[in-house]
Amino acid sequence: MAAPARPQKWYKILYVQVIFAIIIGILLGHFKPEIGEAMKPLGDGFIKLVKMIIAPVIFLTVTSGIAAMSDLKKVGRVTGKAMIYFLTFSTLALIIGMIVSHIVQPGAGMNIDPKSLDGGAVAQYVTKAHDSTVTGFLMNIIPTTLVSPFVTGDILQVLFVAVLFGIALAMVGPKAKPVLDLINAVTTPVFRLVAMLMKFAPIGAFGAMAFTIGKYGIESVVNLAMLVGTFYATSILFVLVVLGGVARYNGFSIIRLVRYIREELLLVLGTSSSEAALPTLMQKMERAGCSKSVVGLVVPTGYSFNLDGTNIYMTMAALFIAQACNIPLSLGDQILLLLVAMLSSKGAAGVTGAGFITLAATLSVVPTVPVAGMALILGVDRFMSECRALTNLVGNATASIVVARWEGELDKEQLDRAMAGEVMTDPVATPPASLTPASGSAH
Template identity: 50%
Template sequence: MQTPVSAGSREERHMTHADVSIPAPKGAPGRFGILGQLWFQVLAGTLIGIALGHLAPEIGVAMKPFGDAFIKLIKMMIGPIIFVTVVHGIAGMNDMKSVGRMALKSLIYFEIITTLALVFGLVAVNLWKPGAGMNIDPSTLNADAIQSYVATAHDQSMMAYILNIIPTTFVSAFTEGHVLQVLFIAVLFGIALAALGEKGKPVYSVIESASQGFFRIIGYIMYFAPLGAFGAIAFTVGQFGTASLLSLGELIIQFFIVCAAFTAIVFGGIAWWCGVSLWRLMGYLKDEIIIVAATTSTETVLPRLVQKMRAAGCEESVVGFVIPAGYSFNLDGTCLYLTTVAVFLAQATNTPLTIWHELTLIGVLLLTSKGAAGVAGAAFVVLAATLNTTGVIPVASIALILGIHRILAEGLTFVNLIGNALATIVIAKWEGKLDERVLAETIGNARTRRLHHV
């Protein structure tokens, strides 16, 4: 179906948005050099925050509002940016059947990769055994601190999760901050706008202008990224600090190594297969990597990830769908965390796990890892829900890792970020909606290989 809404060729649409998509606060290189680079500013803020949290923990904890304010500023823009990006991308497509095909391919890819992450984490923790010999008695742990997470976990179910994708009202999707709800209404609105044809052109133009305005706001907000990173990391170190690091150091080391190994082996293999240099991709996303490490939240870079992947040659319709959907369905780092921590708690409390227990754990996690998306402290909530469902590992044992959850989150958020960036390239290439020339100019190709249409 041809739609008059479509504004020019794919290349023209891509270049139009790439030109306006990244008003990043990087300063003037000639005047400021490396000091004007966002990644350096955020890294400096992070290091200062670590030092303050270590030397003056009470002051470090008091810096928390800076991190919270930055995260809130970003979150307030996520809904509008997802909406205008998805609507503009879908309304500009010539074939509405490709929307459903792209969605199906994305969900299949997400399920395969998250299953790999669950199995990878399970194998690694069984080989390393970081909890062996701790001999923790769950009855001696203070379970009061985890009651809010356990209560939230009881409220999660797959049916409730599916129904929750449908917002109460059109506006509530934005006011309540549910990414999948915004994605849902954006897809519907985009399809409807495309069906209007010529009559939809005025609205299409408004959406296009709004998109540029929203991304400009993100550019302004990013000036505060170094301050947000400083506040978030100062709080983490000041609140949980060296005591947590020392007592559970082996788990932290093991988890970070597992994250690095999964990135190198699985993501490296996928990147090589579709002709992308993983190392250059990480270099391209260095600003975002540092920000998520400091804030322990991938949501803080969602708008910029949309910008970066559009500028890297991925068509807007693919970026607009894959990244928001990936933030709920493609949390590879979270999956690594869940199997690693669950088996670690079993080892620490001397809870015997058979192969059937572990297979059941994988099966439950395939469901629960999708069922708490958008919930505050989602990984912790999913862990509580999973332990409660399987009934083998004591739920109270998660109090053991409460103090280091934010530290572990620095590893899982990194994997989540890279996983969704790579997924966008894979789906775009799979769908024939990747500009190879732009990709080579921005990220660089490791080799030439095309995914064939299925």
């Protein structure tokens, strides 16, 4: 009989290393801001490393998942259900952000003269926002060539190609088996590479956090503590109450889910980039009992369409600027703000700093609130971006389980084991069982 595996030493656990890295980064940025700012390349370098592997992970997972489906109608059905879920909860997030802003009124009493605001500080974001129209966004999903998405790293373009290629393999039938075997074989070293890259996560988190504190300072958060605190509190309540209610209805605990994906959440906290956690989040959702095909469609699509944290931020930030500048908004203005935010949140998806750019796009269409007012929150946006990314990540993890359950593609026993902490959570060198050639197609 094989000897039982020894428990991993605490200092070798990834999330423990990331926690220590974040703490050290905060201390360095606070006490030695110049050195902290100089650590920026460490955070940027790690994010680039992860982005490098995202396209292959999505392509291999989605292609093999769809190719193994016997019913191609299922692809459209899963995508449709995911979009209904995304639209429902994204809209709810916008409304909640607006309601809380009216109750708390974080910008009231600042009495800012709109004419005194420096529009130049946010000019670059306004320019990017104008370039990010909904039509342009939809057209950009179609790549220039079949391989160009793997060069640019555009998530939705990679997903588009993977879905088409997977459907083509499924339609070819048995003759596609050698290609599918090759894809499954390549999957193993790709996930080993993911595990290798995750070892650099503490370094990336340290560099990103040291830069953030060093450049913007903890004081910048204190100056606008009401807005930042309200936003964090609202996001936490959204996760616990709204997503918690959805989770309970679908047979799992949101608290246990958050604990299950804690490594990814800490990684996002350290880097302020939800993309840094995408590969391992997809792995974990499969280990939690969601089928490969559902995870492959829901998670990457959710990164562009299921932005709960970003939506809460948009309406809250817009109303904060209006309150700070003593600009009364009519019911019509607020409805227009809500409708524009629903569209612009899709139009600017996938752009670096999407939350701030999306806000610029929204305010550009709603003239009542001055775009220059964004300068008021520019200093604390980096801190708010972390909360946006964390909320978005929990929302996408929840969506994966819910859509998998709707489709009958959820292994409930495996989910219960994962939520109880009986499933390995640290990144591993091999893909989940559902990605290996011997496993077949579905749970």
